[in-house]
Amino acid sequence: MDDLPRRSVVVEFCGARGGVAPLTWGQASIWRLTSWRGEGDPYFNMPWVLPVYGRRDLDAVLGVVRRLLERHETLRTNFRPGAGGMEQHVARSGRLVVGVVEGGDARPMTLARRVAVGLAGEVFDYAGELPVRCAVVMVGGRPRAVAFGLSHLAADGGALDLLAADWRDLLAGVAGPGPGWQPMDQARFEREGPGAERGERAFKHWRGVLEEAPRSMFDYPPAVGEVPRFVRVGMESVALGVAAQVLAVRWGVSSASVLTVASAVLLSVLTGHRRVVMQLIAANRHDARIGGLVGPAAQDGVFLLELPADGTLAETTRVGHRQALTAYRHALYEPLRLMAMREELGRERGGPIDLSAYFNDTRGGGDWPDLPAVEPPGDPAAIAALTARTTFSVVGSWEHVDATTAQFITGQARDACELHLLADTAYLPRSTVYALLRGMETLLVRAVAEDVPLDAVAGLCGITPAERPPAGNVPGPGHGSSSGREPLPSPATPA
Incomplete structure (x- = not known):
């Protein structure tokens, strides 16, 4: 980005209100993860880009940036310690320095993505800097795209969707009244009345699950991991997407539940646990108020599934679908209180409770709208033939990933199921990572043709069970009080 001609302009804003409030539970969850990474680590920052619709001049685009800042308090919030812990400080007025990048004959969105990565590549000064950075990309003498670097404390995937819709409306001059629910309102809601009651129900649900769950799914001796230790491998499979959608309709569940339960079954085969516990990333936006909140709302839900020894994938998925819905309903809670409860239960049970298996469905619409048609529809042989298109790639590797x-x-692929597995190679060697991803495809493609017995999954998918001590639950990874969320995707796709 430094080799591009650029200048800066100042956008001044004045919103309807400012103020100080405690962190929302969503903000507190992100703050804990951000603090765990340490100062100077931009891991949870989000690069994001938006197109400039129509033939707008620079002043018009900067005016929309100003209105976004004025309408959404989260974009003008600092985070500072207070007497009762971290607080959100909403500035009523202020200024944002916006870069103007001259792109020459570059592709606007491609260049904007490059600029956005640069904006998100440095840590935010949460106490003194707005949680958003911005640059307008000029091509052909007019603005064509806008690049953002956002702190995860300002937004999650669902919030990006809302901002994208607001951006489009503001550019068209048809925006309605400003949002009626802001993070300061959410903080109050969580501490009194229905919000506090909902948090209490979630707390009781978590306690009940953690009293029954294995102390660790990965209670077997670790090997020597790779350097860096954590690897993320991606698989793009048309066959998996088509199979998941066929099975979701057939079994009366969602495609997310099909994938979640299949993940749990494969982990059961690998680890030897018939009782599987996973965390599910919940958007927490089914409540009408939170649904319109521009700010982080996503938290972890806890999912517990008992796999019957003589069960089948179909019946297990129907049960798992109900369990997943229960997990998502109980994913709004005070995170520090939950951490304390986990530590207390760990002491009672003889060691930390490790919850380091996750399923995170980041698709916005819940399906893949551009999957190819299969003729005849749902034909097992035609779906199996699609496995020839499947591809794999290494997305990245890191030395440290929280828990x-x-x-x-x-x-985010729309024409195939894009499925990644982020793994600790000390417990899941790279060969096992590939086997689990391919096993997911093999299992669901076979399930289109026949109802697969659970005791046949290991042989069908080529999964070799890990060797673990016969005494049972000795926690392996040892991240009992952590939460392992990856950065939410960009552009505007909810988690």
Whole structure:
């Protein structure tokens, strides 16, 4: 980005209100993760880009940036310690320095993505800097795209969707009244009345699950991991997407539940646990108020599934679908209180409770709208033939990832199921990572043709069970009080 001609302009804003409030539970969850990474680490920052619709001049685009800042308090919030802990400080007025990048004959969105990565590549000064950075990309003498670097404390995937819709409306001059629910309102809601009651129900649900769950899914001796230790491998499979959608309709569940339960079954085969516990990343936006909140709302839900010895994948998925819905309903809670409860239960049970298996469905619409048609529809042989198109790639590797031993993550592809597995190679060697991803495809493609017995999954998918001590639950990864969320995807796709 430094080799591009650029200048800066100042956008001044004045919103309807400012103020100080405690962190929302969503903000507190992100703050804990951000603090765990340490100062100077931009891991949870989000690069994001938006197109400039129509033939707008620079002043018009900067005017929309100003209105976004004025309408959404989260974009003008600092985070500072107070007497009762971290607080959100909403500035009523202020200024944002916006870069103007001259792109020559570059592709606007491609260049904007490059600029956005640069904006998100440096840590934010949470106490003194707005949680958003911005640059307008000029091509052909007019603005064509806008690049953002956002702190995860300002937004999650669902919030990006809302901002994208607001951006489009503001550019068209048809925006309605400003949002009626802001993070300061959410903080109050969580501490009194229905919000506090909902948090109490979530707390009781978590306690009940953690009293029954294995102390660790990965209670077997670790090997020597790779350097860097954590690897993320991606698979793009048309066959998996088509199979998941066929099975979701057939079994009366969602495609997310099909993938979640299949993940749990494969982890059960690998680890030897018939009782599987995973965390699910919940958007927390089914409540009408929170649904319109521009700010982080996503938190972890806890999912517990008992796999019957003589069960089948179909019946297990129907049960798992109900369990997943229960987990998502109980994913709004005070995170520090939950951490304390986990530590207390760990002491009672003889060691930390490790919850380092995850499923994170980051798709916005819940399906893949551009999957190819299969003729005849749902034909097992035609779906199996699609496995020839499947591709794999290494997405990245890191030395430290907070508490993730195995995290299945859906990607943003619309014409195939993009599925990633982020793994600790000390517990899941790279060969096992590939086997689990391919096993997911093999299992669901076969399930289109026949109802697969659970005791046949290991042989069908080529999964070799890990060797673990016969005494049972000795926690392996040892991240009992952590939460292992990856950065939410960009552009505007909810988690």
